[in-house]
Amino acid sequence: MTETANPPEAGTPALVVNNVSHSFGDNKALNDVSLEIPRGRFVVLLGLNGAGKSTLFALITRLYDNVTGEIRIFGHDIRRRAMAALQRLGVVFQSRTLDLDLTLKQNLLYHCALHGIRGREARKRTERALEIVGLADRAKEKVRNLSGGQARRVEIARSLLHQPSLLLLDEPTVGLDIGSRESVVNIVRSLVEKEGLAVLWATHLFDEVRPTDLVVVLHKGRVLFNGSVPELLAQTQTQSVSDAFRKLTGNRTEELAA
Amino acid sequence: MTALSPTVQHRVGATAPISEQAWGGPPPRLGPGAYLTCFNGIVWREVLRYLHQRERFMSALVRPLIWLFIFAAGFRQTLGVSIIPPYETYVLYEVYVVPGLLGMILLFNAMQSSLSMVYDRETGAMRTLLVSPFPRSFLLISKLIGGVAVAAIQAYVFLAIFYFWEAELTGWGYPLLLAAPVALAALNIFNSITGKLSERFLQNALLLGAAAEIAAIVAVIYFWKLSPPSMNYLTVAPALVVSGLMLGSLALFMSSVIRQLENFAGVMNFVIFPMFFASSALYPLWRVKESSVLLYELCLFNPFTHAVELIRFALYGQVDWPSLGIVLACTAVFLGAAIFAYNPSKGLIARRGGPGSGA
Numbered sequence: 001m002t003e004t005a006n007p008p009e010a011g012t013p014a015l016v017v018n019n020v021s022h023s024f025g026d027n028k029a030l031n032d033v034s035l036e037i038p039r040g041r042f043v044v045l046l047g048l049n050g051a052g053k054s055t056l057f058a059l060i061t062r063l064y065d066n067v068t069g070e071i072r073i074f075g076h077d078i079r080r081r082a083m084a085a086l087q088r089l090g091v092v093f094q095s096r097t098l099d100l101d102l103t104l105k106q107n108l109l110y111h112c113a114l115h116g117i118r119g120r121e122a123r124k125r126t127e128r129a130l131e132i133v134g135l136a137d138r139a140k141e142k143v144r145n146l147s148g149g150q151a152r153r154v155e156i157a158r159s160l161l162h163q164p165s166l167l168l169l170d171e172p173t174v175g176l177d178i179g180s181r182e183s184v185v186n187i188v189r190s191l192v193e194k195e196g197l198a199v200l201w202a203t204h205l206f207d208e209v210r211p212t213d214l215v216v217v218l219h220k221g222r223v224l225f226n227g228s229v230p231e232l233l234a235q236t237q238t239q240s241v242s243d244a245f246r247k248l249t250g251n252r253t254e255e256l257a258a
Numbered sequence: 259m260t261a262l263s264p265t266v267q268h269r270v271g272a273t274a275p276i277s278e279q280a281w282g283g284p285p286p287r288l289g290p291g292a293y294l295t296c297f298n299g300i301v302w303r304e305v306l307r308y309l310h311q312r313e314r315f316m317s318a319l320v321r322p323l324i325w326l327f328i329f330a331a332g333f334r335q336t337l338g339v340s341i342i343p344p345y346e347t348y349v350l351y352e353v354y355v356v357p358g359l360l361g362m363i364l365l366f367n368a369m370q371s372s373l374s375m376v377y378d379r380e381t382g383a384m385r386t387l388l389v390s391p392f393p394r395s396f397l398l399i400s401k402l403i404g405g406v407a408v409a410a411i412q413a414y415v416f417l418a419i420f421y422f423w424e425a426e427l428t429g430w431g432y433p434l435l436l437a438a439p440v441a442l443a444a445l446n447i448f449n450s451i452t453g454k455l456s457e458r459f460l461q462n463a464l465l466l467g468a469a470a471e472i473a474a475i476v477a478v479i480y481f482w483k484l485s486p487p488s489m490n491y492l493t494v495a496p497a498l499v500v501s502g503l504m505l506g507s508l509a510l511f512m513s514s515v516i517r518q519l520e521n522f523a524g525v526m527n528f529v530i531f532p533m534f535f536a537s538s539a540l541y542p543l544w545r546v547k548e549s550s551v552l553l554y555e556l557c558l559f560n561p562f563t564h565a566v567e568l569i570r571f572a573l574y575g576q577v578d579w580p581s582l583g584i585v586l587a588c589t590a591v592f593l594g595a596a597i598f599a600y601n602p603s604k605g606l607i608a609r610r611g612g613p614g615s616g617a
Contacts, residue, residue: 089389097383110303116295118299196281
C-alpha cells in the first residue's frame, strides 16, 4: 500500500494549535495558546484544575469552534475539514461516556456505527479493541458491573475503534487506584510504541511524566513551557518535574501579582 | 470490583492490530453506506437504551393508561362530545381522548429524551456523539428519529391495549392477556425487594413473557372473534412520526438551552403541562371556546393542538391539511433552531461555556 506509506499529509505534525484564545464571557480560559504534537510522541499536558485543559480539549474536539487562531489535525483544519480531522482523532473524555445499562460489546458497536463501521468488521474491531485493553472476556457484561479502572479501559478501547492516529485523553487516571492507573498508562504507552500513535495526555499528576516524554505546561490559560523533560529541568534548574512545575507557575503568579 | 489479576496485566497491549488496515494510514472515505450505518447505530442505541430501562418502559405506559382508565372513565358523564369531524357518530369520551393521549406519549417522550440529552451532555455521551466525523446536523436528526422510534413503540403498545379494552372481552379474555405482564411485574418487584434473581434469569423471563403475550393476543383475537380496530392503526403511523419529529426538535432545542438537570421540573411546569392542557387533547376546541375565547385562541396557537388533530384525523384515514402544514412548519423552525444551537461556532453551547468545560 503505497498510499499508506506515503499519505498526502506526510510530514505534518499530528496536532497543531496556533494562537488559540477562548473566553467564556469575561473569563479568558485560553490565552494565545500554541502547541504542537509530533507524530508518534507521548505528550503530557500538565496543568492544575482550571488551567484550561478541558477548554482546549473542547476546542480540539470541536464541541465549539476556536474563534481565533487555528487547530489542525494532521494538516486538516478542524473547522474547514472537520470530517477528515475527526476521522483521525480518538478521544477519551474525563467524564464517563459509556451506557451503563448496555454491555461492553453493545457500547463499542455503537461507537463503530458512529464512525460508519458495520457488520463483521465492527464485531471484529470490537473484539480486538477489548483484547488490547485486556477485557475481551467481559464483552457480554453490562458496563455497570465494571470497576472504575475497567470502565476507563473500555473507554480507551472505544476511542481506538476507528484507528485514530492521534489520541486525546483528558485526565484519564483521575479517581483510579494505583493498579488501574498503571494499566491504563501502560496500554496507552504501548500503543505509542507499537502503532506510532500520537498522544496528548492531560493530567495534573506529575509522576505520570517519563523522561522521554514531551511536556506542555498550561497555567491559567497560557502555555508556560513546551519541550522535552530534560529541557524543562534545565530551564528551571530543578531535579523533578513537580519542582519545575511549581517553579514555573510560582514565578508566573508572582509576575501576575506584580 | 476485582483487582487487576496478573494475567490480565500480562495480556494488556500484547495483541494484534485492530483491523487489516494499517494503523496511521488515511481513513476510509465515508460514503452513503457509512451514513446509513451511523444512522442505524444511533436509532438502535436509543431503542436498546429504552428497552433496558424497565422503569422508564413501565412509567411511559402507565401514564396514558391512567388517563384512559381513570380520568376518561370519570369524565365520560360530564362531557358530551358532539359529532365533529372526523367523527361520523357520537363517540365515547374514551374514544375522543385517544389521539390526545397518543400526543401525550409523544410529548413526554420528547421531553424525556431532551432530559436524557442534558444528562448525556453532563456525562459526556453527547460529546462522543459529536466527535463522530459525520455532519452535526445529520447526527442530531438521527438522534431525533431514534427518540421518535421509541415513542412510536409506546404509542403502538398503548393502541394495542386500547383495542382490547374497547373489545370488552368476556370470560377469561382479560386474565389471559394480563397473565404474562402481571407475572413479569411480580418477578421484577420480587427481585427489587430481595435482589435474588440473576440478570440472565430476568432476561430469559422477559423473552418468555413476550412470547407468551404474543400467543395470548393471537389466541384472544381468534377465539373471541374480534373485529378489526375501530380506528386505522396504519394511517396513524406517519402522523405519529411527523408529530414526534416536531416535539422532538422542540425538545432538542430546549436541551441546548437548559444547562442543569434540575431545570427539568421547570420544563414540566412550563412546557409539558401548558402544552397538554391548552390543546384539543382533552376537550374539543368548540367546548373551550364556549368557556373562554382567549383560551381558545391560545389553543389554536399551540402547535401541540395541531399535532393532536393531525393524529385524530389520521386515525380515521384522513389528512387534516392545515394541521399538517402547521406541524411541518413548526418542525422546520424548531429543528433549525436546534441545529443552530448545536452549531459549534454560532451555537448557544459556545456562548454558555458548554458541558464540562471545566473553565
